[in-house]
């Protein structure tokens with residue numbers, strides 16, 4: 396039986412764990428071949444093997460540190476060299492840093508900005524041009540509900556996601572006439588390795604109240620991308636919070652972010 400994405404190839408960054416694995420699952424279940432990218436080679440291979448046997452698709456892997464400035468160009472060259480045509484791009488790899496600005500080294504801020512901002516922009520610039528020439532492409536940028544307000548203790552991270560949200564929605568407008576759409580997915584708190592790698596091991600009351608599982612978030616995100624929506628906030632509580640936030644003065648929404656994200660326990 397033919398599936399919706401038969402014959403399409405999707406490249407998913409950050410596909411060794413968390414949301415990236417579930418995005419890949421959603422696409423493979425619809426018949427897309429997948430290219431999985433992250434640093435942990437063994438994890439990538441395990442995900443690829445499972446997807447191939449579960450969904451009867453081809454799954455390739457590229458082991459790469461995407462936080463390096465040259466990573467976007469290298470990944471593009473590698474994918475072309477392997478004769479892949481990328482029809483769907485999911486810029487999902489990313490991490491956050493929990494901590495006050497002065498407590499985090501410049502090197503950590505820099506690495507995060509490379510991975511969360513510069514590499515997604517570079518990959519989109521490279522792959523979207525090919526998609527536009529062919530007249531078909533679907534792109535997803537993974538931002539965050541942190542993109543909706545200044546968030547003390549996640550200041551650089553939430554600002555990086557604000558960039559992705561604003562830029563992703565803007566280029567969606569420009570790419571549409573070429574048959575390409577760009578959907579910004581803004582997850583709220585999601586059960587993955589994210590908070591451990593951010594250094595926030597204790598969940599706050601807000602995080603406990605609103606947490607979603609990554610399969611549900613990925614399902615909503617992929618559906619929105621395939622429907623060519625400009626952006627989406629998965630989950631009723633998250634959507635309600637971001638809607639409510641629009642009516643708050645910015646000073647107040649900054650306080651709310653502080654109160655909801657500061658202390659674990």
Ligand SMILES: NC(=O)c1ccc[n+]([C@@H]2O[C@H](COP(=O)([O-])OP(=O)(O)OC[C@H]3O[C@@H](n4cnc5c(N)ncnc54)[C@H](OP(=O)(O)O)[C@@H]3O)[C@@H](O)[C@H]2O)c1
Pocket residue numbers: 408409410411412413414415432433434435436438459460461462487488489490491510537538539540581582583584585586587588589590592
């Ligand atoms: N979980 C949440 O609550 C939440 C909320 C809002 C937004 N988000 C966003 O959702 C996206 C996915 O995060 P997640 O929650 O699934 O986190 P996760 O479980 O920590 O997964 C992050 C993925 O990114 C990869 N990655 C990290 N650094 C990398 C690097 N330098 N080069 C290549 N790949 C790298 C990791 O693989 P390797 O370690 O193998 O490289 C992993 O596959 C991120 O953009 C995050 O900001 C998450």
